[in-house]
Amino acid sequence: LEPLGHAVAACATLVCLLVLPASSANAPDDTRERQVKAAFVFNVLKFVEWPPAAQPAASAPLRVGVLGSGPLAELATALVGKTIKGRVLSVQTYQRVDQIDDCQVLVITADAAVDLRDALRATSGKAVLTMSEQHQPTPTAAIITLTVVDTKLAFHVNLDAADASGLQLSSNLLGLAKSVQSQRLRQGRP
């Protein structure tokens, strides 16, 4: 039993390299890509814990805000009616940064006509999970940044940003990330 236990423990700490398989083999197939990305966003939500203070009443829906257009903007159709931890998802679309109001998730599409930094600034200090298709150098990137590597959907995690907004990301999720940027992990590990 002892060696088996050690094996499991070792295995759990070694979760780092992760490639997310995306079914969208063909770039022109926008619909397919949108569906995959919507499923990805929904899956990510399952592995995120909001701080208790930031949570609305249990009966209130989990608000997902989408800034900009493009494939991610089609989330509305994909997420409607689904539940995360017993809460129904509701989708809100924004065109401008100043439209952003009270939401728990903010998705910033690749072709949103706004500066990512402005959008992130609008939600800084709030318990909002930010997901972006736009790359931004760390440490000012979104908490989750989506990217496509070799036709496969992958993601980077800005754990510092998550810590700053009080969100907790499952280690299983971190294990799947292409990269994790975190002061905390870097200090904790030699």
Added chain:
Amino acid sequence: MNLLRPTTLRWTLTELMMATAVAALLLTCAALIGYQYLTARQDLERELGSLADMIGATSSAAVQFGDTDKAQEILTKALSVDPRLVEGRLETAGGGQLARWRRGASAGGASLGVRRAIVHDREQLGFITLRGDLTSAYARWQDYVMLVGALLAASLWLAFMLSYRFQRVISSPILHLADQSLRVSQERDYSIRVERRSNNEIGILYDRFNEMLEQIEERDRALRDAHDRLEERVAARTRELRQEVAERRRTEAALIVARDVAESASKAKSAFVANMSHELRTPLNAIIGYSEMLHEDAEADGDAVLARDLSRVVVAGKHLLRLISDVLDLSKIEAGRMVIGADDFPVAAVVDEVVQTTRPLAEKNGNQLEVVTPADLGVMTSDRTRVAQILLNVLGNAAKFTERGRIRLTATRRTEARGDLLVFEVADTGIGMDRADLEHLFVEFTQADASASRKYEGTGLGLAISRHFCRLMGGHISVASERGVGSTFTIVLPAAVDAEAARPTGAQHLTPALSASGDQAPMGAREAPVSLAG
């Protein structure tokens, strides 16, 4: 053990203890082995379960995101370490296979499978299936079985050694007791005692055994004493009996002598009486004869006084002669010398003779004498003298004891199967007798009234002699009487006396030794010695 076929107590006890030990040990070992088998399976199952849970926890995101590479990596890293793991599989909730791992060098023996759900936030994301190899567990279990078997064998050996040693605690006192009881029964030595060594039931058994022996010993002693005493008593009693027997023999011898003396004396007396009676009659006949001659002479001379005196002498002499005749007859009868003759004579003649003789006496007392006889009474073959004597006696008595009365003699002849009988009946109207007197009537020297003897004279022998004669002739005499009314004598005699029947038999009261024949003058043509009857 079965090969030894033990029959001794020692082996039985050992066997019993061994059986207990074997049963207990076998049960324990079976329980241990079974428990070990179950535990081995359960352990593997639990380990597989917890490993599956851990893999499920770490791979939840990979399963959720469908990351096959990551899933495969987790599975491989988790499973390859433990050699017991044979196969592992990750599936999505829909049932599609996400990752699969299989150990290359799998023996394909007995295995155990576990399937767990991968749950995240109460949501079932997929399944994990693990398969573990039981071969090593079984191998370990087999080692365990071997070890237990070895322990069992050692324990049994130890148990055997111990039980063989311990059985002595029970068996040796019992065997000791058995030995002692064998000695007791073989040597008949009841003084043997066993020494009590323990305080349990066997100790009690020893005590009882000793008590039993004590009782036997005591009884033995008592028996021997009784035996000795009995012998003494038997010896004493034998001595007594011997003395008694000797005494009786002496008495018997004395009695025999006395009897012989008495017998010879009796015989001598009878012979003397018979002889004397005979000797007496001879001079008496001379006296009577000469007295009668003198009486006739006196009558012829006309001397009335002398005639009367001489007449008295004649009467007295005749009386004396009759007396002597009676005594002679009686003594003959007693001496067994009376002989009954057998002559043919007409009955009527005897009756006439008797009546003629008695009539004067009867008429002297003023009696009427009546004779009733049929025309033909026929002939008798008997002793004429004795028949006449009987009739004279009875008729004379009737005349003597009746005054101014009637006397009737009846004679009849009766025919019966055995032969003719003559019945004489003499009835009078005389003084008669009481019933008490009748009992002594036929006994010698007795008259009904002692005072009557002087008045009526007579010897008192008449009826006794008559009865003897009747019996000797095969007949009998009987009487019926009432005082003051009269008497009736009945004499029954056979017409023909049977000389053989008249012979004395065992029915006679006197012994044959007494009926010895003597130098007796012949009395008739045919003589038969007879003995006194009654």
